[in-house]
Amino acid sequence: MASEDGFYARMFRRHAHPVSAWSRLLSAPLLLVPLWTRLWWLYVPIGAWFALNPVMTPPAHNVKSFATQAILGEESWSRDPRSEPMVLALAGMASTSLVCAMVASYKHRKTSAVACIGIFQALTLWQWRLWADRFTRETRGTAH
Numbered sequence: 001m002a003s004e005d006g007f008y009a010r011m012f013r014r015h016a017h018p019v020s021a022w023s024r025l026l027s028a029p030l031l032l033v034p035l036w037t038r039l040w041w042l043y044v045p046i047g048a049w050f051a052l053n054p055v056m057t058p059p060a061h062n063v064k065s066f067a068t069q070a071i072l073g074e075e076s077w078s079r080d081p082r083s084e085p086m087v088l089a090l091a092g093m094a095s096t097s098l099v100c101a102m103v104a105s106y107k108h109r110k111t112s113a114v115a116c117i118g119i120f121q122a123l124t125l126w127q128w129r130l131w132a133d134r135f136t137r138e139t140r141g142t143a144h
Contacts, residue, residue: 012075015054021067024053025124029117031098032105036113063139066132073131076138087130094123 015021027049034042060068077084101116 009075010059011054012071013059014057016060016063016068016071016075017057018060018065018067020053020057021071024050025121027053028098028121028124032101032113032117035102035105036108063135067128069132069135070128071131073133073135073138074127077131077134084130084134087127090123090127090130094120094127097123 015024030046030049034040034046060072063069063072077087081088097116097119101113101120104110104112104116
């Protein structure tokens with residue numbers, strides 16, 4: 001894993017800015033648009049958005065935001081994903097619901113697509129809660 005001052009750590013500090021974290025989560029439905037419209041070229045700007053999003057903001061100024069705590073907890077968790085099996089289970093369920101949303105979108109099943117993307121976002125928020133809790137546990141001993 002990269003050092004705490006490496007690109008990976010700098011990317012997480014920027015992505016921990018609430019604007020970056022929330023805008024990325026709320027952008028998930030964009031992944032369905034090219035499938036629904038069959039305009040495959042739309043994946044180019046959508047892919048660029050998802051690539052730039054984690055580094056488009058300055059680093060978070062403080063850790064009071066739930067989103068900031070969640071993303072910094074994710075960074076910690078990413079060093080040892082097996083340390084929290086519930087997060088792995090949620091990631092699997094979230095990925096499955098995203099694939100279901102994408103298939104439903106391709107088949108023009110609006111209700112299923114909306115329901116599945118909603119489930120994906122709800123499961124992601126649950127992961128955020130677990131990551132924020134991890135961040136709180138890890139920083140509790142270092143706060144003065």
